[in-house]
Structures are given as structure tokens and as C-alpha cells.
Amino acid sequence: MFASEFIKKSWKLYLFIILISFPPLIDIFKTADLPHTSDGAMHLARFAAYYKEFTAGQFPVRWASQFNYGYGTPIFNFFHPLPYLAGIPLIALGLSLVNVLKVSFSFTYILAGVFMLMFSRFLFKDEKKALLVTVMYQFAPFRFVEMLVRGSLGSLYAYMILPLVFYAVVKFLDKSTYLHFILIAVSVALLSMSHNIIGFVFFAISVFYLFFTKANLKKTAAVYFAMAAGLGMAGFYLIPAMIEHKYTYGYLLTKDLFYEHFPPFYKFIIPNITNTAKLRIAEVSIQIGLFHILGLLITIYLLIRGKLQKMKLLAIYSLVVTAVALLFMQPVTKPIWENVSFIRQFQFSWRLLAVICFTSSLTSVFIYQMKFFQKRMVYFGLIILIIISTVYYWVPYQGYQKVSQEFYWNYPKSTNYFGEINSIWMAGEPKEYPKSRIDIIAGQAEVSNVKLFPELHRFLVSAKTQATLLDYTQFYPGWKVIVDNNPASIQFQDMNHRGLITFNVPAGDHIVSVQYTQNRLQTASNLISILLVLVLVTGIFIYRGKNII
Structure with a gap:
């Protein structure tokens, strides 16, 4: 009778599946520790x-x-x-x-x-x-x-x-x-x-x-x-x-x-x-x-x-x-x-x-x-x-x-095992934190008032001469450098700093932003997804449960 009821009542069938799915999960909740997996x-x-x-x-x-x-x-x-x-x-x-x-x-x-x-x-x-x-x-x-x-x-x-x-x-x-x-x-x-x-x-x-x-x-x-x-x-x-x-x-x-x-x-x-x-x-x-x-x-x-x-x-x-x-x-x-x-x-x-x-x-x-x-x-x-x-x-x-x-x-390393996500311009995975986020690698300049956010590094540069700056960030299409509201060219193939963001600033005082934004391909891809979602949602009001074929 018990078995028969499970077969006759569909909601009980779903409940049965849910209940029998719990035993394999019990062991991982017996401890606060992490199951050791790959x-x-x-x-x-x-x-x-x-x-x-x-x-x-x-x-x-x-x-x-x-x-x-x-x-x-x-x-x-x-x-x-x-x-x-x-x-x-x-x-x-x-x-x-x-x-x-x-x-x-x-x-x-x-x-x-x-x-x-x-x-x-x-x-x-x-x-x-x-x-x-x-x-x-x-x-x-x-x-x-x-x-x-x-x-x-x-x-x-x-x-x-x-x-x-x-x-x-x-x-x-x-x-x-x-x-x-x-x-x-x-x-x-x-x-x-x-x-x-x-x-x-x-x-x-x-x-x-x-x-x-x-x-x-x-x-x-x-x-x-x-x-x-x-x-x-x-x-x-x-x-x-x-x-x-x-x-x-x-x-x-x-x-x-x-x-x-x-x-x-x-x-x-x-x-x-x-x-x-x-x-x-x-x-x-x-x-x-x-x-x-x-x-x-x-x-x-x-x-x-x-x-x-x-x-x-x-x-x-x-x-x-x-x-x-x-x-x-x-x-x-x-x-x-x-x-x-x-x-x-x-x-x-x-x-x-x-x-x-x-x-x-x-x-x-x-x-x-x-x-x-x-x-x-x-x-x-x-x-x-x-x-x-x-x-x-x-x-x-x-x-x-x-x-x-x-x-x-605050995990510092990479989470991919074989370096497959590292950019082709990098010399290899970093092994330690840089001593500073921003360095002057050419010219005479000082960096101050550094403010770091996940996708935005903002700071002031006071340069006596034209200077080349290094931001210890892996370059990837989407990173931009803005100097006094004007885009600056990024050099990422410096043999001494392979794959990192380097750029020039002229003499004088400047407000610099190094920021990550969605690049053109990513933006276009985002728009495709948004457009399709809007089209499909609009279709709900047009068809209202009708057969479309």
C-alpha cells in the first residue's frame, strides 16, 4: 500500500526523490571542514x-x-x-x-x-x-x-x-x-x-x-x-x-x-x-x-x-x-x-x-x-x-x-592549474606581490594620492620630465589609461615588463586613471544577450500561451 501510494501521487513521487537524495549528502554536513577534492x-x-x-x-x-x-x-x-x-x-x-x-x-x-x-x-x-x-x-x-x-x-x-x-x-x-x-x-x-x-x-x-x-x-x-x-x-x-x-x-x-x-x-x-x-x-x-x-x-x-x-x-x-x-x-x-x-x-x-x-x-x-x-x-x-x-x-x-x-x-595565486588563462603577453605567473602598485621606470616623476579599486587605479603624477609609468597589472583588452581625461596609449610589450601596463605622461601635474572596462567585443556580446532577452520577453505578450506552430 505504501509503495502504491508513492506511485499514484505525483507530489509524493517528487518528495520521495528529494528524500532519497539526502543520504549521499549527509557526510559533508557532519563537519565544518571542506571535503578534500580536486x-x-x-x-x-x-x-x-x-x-x-x-x-x-x-x-x-x-x-x-x-x-x-x-x-x-x-x-x-x-x-x-x-x-x-x-x-x-x-x-x-x-x-x-x-x-x-x-x-x-x-x-x-x-x-x-x-x-x-x-x-x-x-x-x-x-x-x-x-x-x-x-x-x-x-x-x-x-x-x-x-x-x-x-x-x-x-x-x-x-x-x-x-x-x-x-x-x-x-x-x-x-x-x-x-x-x-x-x-x-x-x-x-x-x-x-x-x-x-x-x-x-x-x-x-x-x-x-x-x-x-x-x-x-x-x-x-x-x-x-x-x-x-x-x-x-x-x-x-x-x-x-x-x-x-x-x-x-x-x-x-x-x-x-x-x-x-x-x-x-x-x-x-x-x-x-x-x-x-x-x-x-x-x-x-x-x-x-x-x-x-x-x-x-x-x-x-x-x-x-x-x-x-x-x-x-x-x-x-x-x-x-x-x-x-x-x-x-x-x-x-x-x-x-x-x-x-x-x-x-x-x-x-x-x-x-x-x-x-x-x-x-x-x-x-x-x-x-x-x-x-x-x-x-x-x-x-x-x-x-x-x-x-x-x-x-x-x-x-x-x-x-x-x-x-x-x-x-584574499587568495593571492591563480586558480587555474596550467596557466591557461594567462595572457600571451605575460612572461609567466607572478610569484609575489609587487612592492608598489605604481612605479616610475623612466624619467623624473612622483606618484601620490594612490586610490585602488578592483577595476580602477587612480593617482596623481607630478612629472619634471616626460615619464614612463608601470602599473603592475596584467594587460588585457579592456584596460585603459586616462591622463587628464584624455586616453593614453598602453605599451604592454616592454621586454623588461612583459604583459604589464606601461604608459607615458608628459611633464607637469596630472590626474591618471587606469581602469578596466568591457571591450568592444564584450560590449557587443552583452548587447546581443540583452536584445535576445528583450525579444523573448516581448513575445510573451504577443503569444500569451498560444501555439506558435
Whole structure:
């Protein structure tokens, strides 16, 4: 009776998903310490820097003035902004940086389940199938690795938003209202801002999904148009990130990383219950999950036997995407990785396990096609087994670390591991703070009344002769020097001060401002995003819930 009620009442089904999502999160809230993960500590520094830049008036946030020992970096021009935007209200509410990260882990994980249930309920029109698919998604082993081993916050946002994108698509294909059109656009925009790499991969499989539906050409075109609108809404981030990549070292220093990250196939299969290094790549366990493999195998079996007429396209889609992901994680694809620079930016082939977390969860619906699993006790026994089979992933195996909030609020170094965001004009990452913010490197002059703000350095110069000044700030397009309300030329290729802002002032007394502003490309990208938002909002008043096709 208890189980039956869960199936009959949809709100209880959502409550059930929320409740079963709490146990994997309990351990991180038992302590005030930070789970020791690959990226967790760096997120603390980025949360703090992003918040400070935002509250100082910079939006969209692109420049982080505190990093690189105060020389600054355009890190937020290239790093996915959604996790740090979402962190702003949490910090404003008074949460510590550690708790901001833990809360971010939690709500992205829980909402991923809620959105997956929304999508699967509508797609399958069957509560039991939807519940099974959602539980499989929530308890895919690699998702816990992403959270509690890698600390890949952007990936967690992508996992959360992906089922929302699919939900929006299937809703629009069923009933092509304008609100469903907007939901596609908004969800794609959020996905684009969630994680540079995983967000792109998830977007690609969303686009590919349309080829495996029975939607007519008009509806398919409308979905793609909505997706394009979503990319445009995120244009303020996407356009500069892609075009201005040429101003940075990019992935020059990481272009060969992929060679070390082609895992043997058996590591995908065998559960790493004892956390042995033999089943990991570095610190990362890369198991697909026994029940997820079961779903894939049953799908193949039923497809071969011709027993999937109603959902044949979904089965083919899931298997094709899974197969492609597995293929690109094998050494046989090395020539592609070697010759396609874009793919090398993925760095680690096993990132594509994120795709299999989703597609293998979809194939679990075909487990329910087997009469044996339709028995009530067997069905709920399967649900329980799926959950408890991942218990050993629920605790950060690398333990916890005590952190100083003050240290990360004023974190001095870079938060990118390979220098990929440093400008091409820099000689290398700074190792210490400059002795002074402004120096005279030629001529006779004095600097006084220095006032420093995150994106503005203002001071007075009294020069007996023409003088050359050095501002210890990494040059990046957008920085300007204003001398007595007149723009001055910036020299950033001085071999003695590579990549730093140098400029000349004539003899006399001057008011000087060195300030960061959005450059032309960034401004144009901002306008594209604003324009698309205004157009989509205006459309609400025009269509008012009507079908647009």
C-alpha cells in the first residue's frame, strides 16, 4: 500500500526523490571542514573573487583583480559563470565559503533528480518507469565522483540542467506553446554557462536527440531556433570566451594531457568498492555502474529481439550516444584527439562518462519491459539495490581539510592549474606581490594620492620630465589609461615588463586613471544577450500561451 501510494501521487513521487537524495549528502554536513577534492578549494577562491568583483560594480564579471598576486586575470571571461553567479545570494545571506560550496553541491544534486523526474514522467507517461530512470540518474556512481572526489561544481550544474533541457524539448514537441519555446531557450542558456566542456557535450547530445524523435520539420526547426536563442542569451559569456581565447595560452600547456587518460575498458565495469588505485585514473574512479550496464545490456537484447517497437528510437539514441562516448574514451581514437584541437580541450577522455550517466539511466526504462522486474517486490527491491550499491561513494575518500576563510577571501595565486588563462603577453605567473602598485621606470616623476579599486587605479603624477609609468597589472583588452581625461596609449610589450601596463605622461601635474572596462567585443556580446532577452520577453505578450506552430 505504501509503495502504491508513492506511485499514484505525483507530489509524493517528487518528495520521495528529494528524500532519497539526502543520504549521499549527509557526510559533508557532519563537519565544518571542506571535503578534500580536486577543485573544491579553488572554488572557494573563485566564489570570493566573483562576489567582490560583482559587489564592486563589475557585471558581467570578467576580471578578477586579486588573483596573480594583484596583477589580476581575466579568468571569469573564460570560466563558466553560472556556479559563481549562483553563489552571490548565498554569500549575501552570510554563508561561509565552505558552506556555499556544500549547499551548491546539495541543491544541484537534488534538483537534478527533480528535473529528471519531470522529464521522464512526461516522456514515458508511467510513474514506475519515471521513478526507475530518475533513481538510476541520481545514483550513477560517476556523479558522486564528480561531486566528492573531483569537486567539479560546473559539471554538477550541467547534470542538473540537462534533464531540464530535455523536458523543455519534449514538452514543446508535444504542445508548441511560446512558454515551452522560452523554456528551451532559458535552459540551453543555463547549460551553456554551467561548464565549458560538459555543458558543450550535453548541448550536443540534446541537439542530436531531435534526430530520434518523430517530430515534423517545423517543430524540429523551432526547437533548434529556440536552442540558438539560448546560446544567444548566453552570448555575453560564450562569444568572448571563444573569440578572445587567442589572447591566452589556452590549452597550449595541456594539449598532451589526453595521452595519460585513456582508461582500460575493465575500469568502467568493475565497481571500486575498496577504492583501489588499480580501478582509478589518478584519484578518479570511472565506473559506469552495474545496474546501468544491466540497462544497456537489456536494451541491446530487446532491440535485437525486436521487442522495442514503441520506444525503439529512444533505445537506438541511447545506445548510439553511449557507444560514441565509450569509443572516444579508448586509445583507438588517439589520431582524432591528436589532430582535432577542439577535442584536446576536453583534456581527459573519461569526462565523457557524464554522457553515459544520462544515456544509461534512460535505458533503465527497458529493464521495466522485462516482466520479472514488473513484480512489485522485485521492482522496489531493484530501487533499493541501485541506491545502496553506491554507498561507498557517499564519503569523500580523500577526507576533509581545514581551511581559512580569510585566506580564500584574499587568495593571492591563480586558480587555474596550467596557466591557461594567462595572457600571451605575460612572461609567466607572478610569484609575489609587487612592492608598489605604481612605479616610475623612466624619467623624473612622483606618484601620490594612490586610490585602488578592483577595476580602477587612480593617482596623481607630478612629472619634471616626460615619464614612463608601470602599473603592475596584467594587460588585457579592456584596460585603459586616462591622463587628464584624455586616453593614453598602453605599451604592454616592454621586454623588461612583459604583459604589464606601461604608459607615458608628459611633464607637469596630472590626474591618471587606469581602469578596466568591457571591450568592444564584450560590449557587443552583452548587447546581443540583452536584445535576445528583450525579444523573448516581448513575445510573451504577443503569444500569451498560444501555439506558435
